[in-house]
Amino acid sequence: MAALSQKRSCAEVMADFKEFIWNPRTREFMGRTASSWGLILAFYLVFYAFLTAVFALSMWVMLQTIDDQFPTYSDRLANPGLMIRPKTDGLEIVYTNGTSDTWQSYVKALDDVLQDYNVSIQEQRGSVCNPGVFNNQNDAADVRNFPKKACRFERTLLQQCDGIVDPTYGYRSGQPCVLIKINRVINFRPGVIHSLSNHSITVNCSTTRFKSSVNVSVSIADNDRRLGDRIYFPNNGTTFGTFDLMYFPYYGKKAQVNYTQPLVAIKFLNPEPDTDFFVQCRINADNINSNDERDKFSGRVIFKLRINSK
């Protein structure tokens, strides 16, 4: 008791501490002799080496089970989504007719997307495929059909929206083009709807809801009339946009390095100015659901189009 209550001087505390760090009598460093420290170090060295080995082994075993050309789990992606180009925040294409500053960025974005679709580039990367049928290149038992060929999609297929016929993609004349892209899903083979086309799956667009400062009580049908005439490219002679079956299935980035995603361009020929149009584009294929209330991008895409007159 007396010892505890005794005040120790600062020098004494320092001396004790120094002795703890290095005790010259017992030759102990921080309370342990060199051989004791050596044993501890050796123990941890072996312990961690063992852990590392177990980790590496299980990693290796896991990697053996993975096919490097095909994802093991891909069932979540079975329903391809649609996306538009130019893609903007909020999927809005809003510009002022006759003011190039307001649409230049859209034209630039389309130019960028279509670089890869230049005829010269597609001629190097792609092969000429049989139109209207799947580009099947399955692996036979143990023999890999590799590398897999990709079908050409040349930008000229987009005709008036190819950026060559009209380098402003119609934005200058108030008849803008928008590109519709179908997302890649490995090994997915879309089913055609025979009444629409036997060679392609199709896509078409119309207005959904309506917002206008002038008249809010306009019906969807009336609104769709105001959106005006639309034309799709490529369309294979139909009134729809068409994704030819030869661009399916997609075999994955590794197996089919040069794969080019097919596109459909929609050109709005005479949309009324100063009106917010909410345009919905839907895929028509018998195994793609474009009605999923929870997923607004599954088999469809909705974007806003507005052309201000001044």
Ligand SMILES: *[C@@H]1O[C@H](CO)[C@@H](O)[C@H](O)[C@H]1NC(C)=O
């Ligand atoms: C693709 O074609 C466009 C228009 O002809 C041209 O401006 C562009 O430089 C070409 N891009 C490539 C990568 O060849």
Ligand SMILES: *[C@@H]1O[C@H](CO)[C@@H](O)[C@H](O)[C@H]1NC(C)=O
């Ligand atoms: C992919 O494209 C490159 C040129 O960009 C070409 O040299 C190569 O042969 C192509 N590969 C296949 C499998 O077609």
Ligand SMILES: *[C@@H]1O[C@H](CO)[C@@H](O)[C@H](O)[C@H]1NC(C)=O
């Ligand atoms: C936009 O401008 C072009 C030419 O300047 C004109 O032909 C067209 O009717 C205009 N469109 C709208 C929606 O104002």
Ligand SMILES: *[C@@H]1O[C@H](CO)[C@@H](O)[C@H](O)[C@H]1NC(C)=O
């Ligand atoms: C698709 O083929 C079926 C059966 O051959 C035929 O009845 C149908 O008219 C074809 N559809 C189109 C759009 O040509």
Ligand SMILES: *[C@@H]1O[C@H](CO)[C@@H](O)[C@H](O)[C@H]1NC(C)=O
């Ligand atoms: C596309 O066309 C089909 C068949 O004519 C029609 O039932 C559907 O409403 C259209 N969809 C859109 C989004 O316009």
Ligand SMILES: *[C@@H]1O[C@H](CO)[C@@H](O)[C@H](O)[C@H]1NC(C)=O
């Ligand atoms: C609004 O639209 C309705 C239906 O198309 C029409 O009957 C009505 O006259 C319009 N009102 C105005 C102010 O334009």
Ligand SMILES: *[C@@H]1O[C@H](CO)[C@@H](O)[C@H](O)[C@H]1NC(C)=O
């Ligand atoms: C539509 O595509 C099929 C198959 O690719 C082809 O045989 C047919 O000639 C095409 N029709 C038109 C009008 O382009």
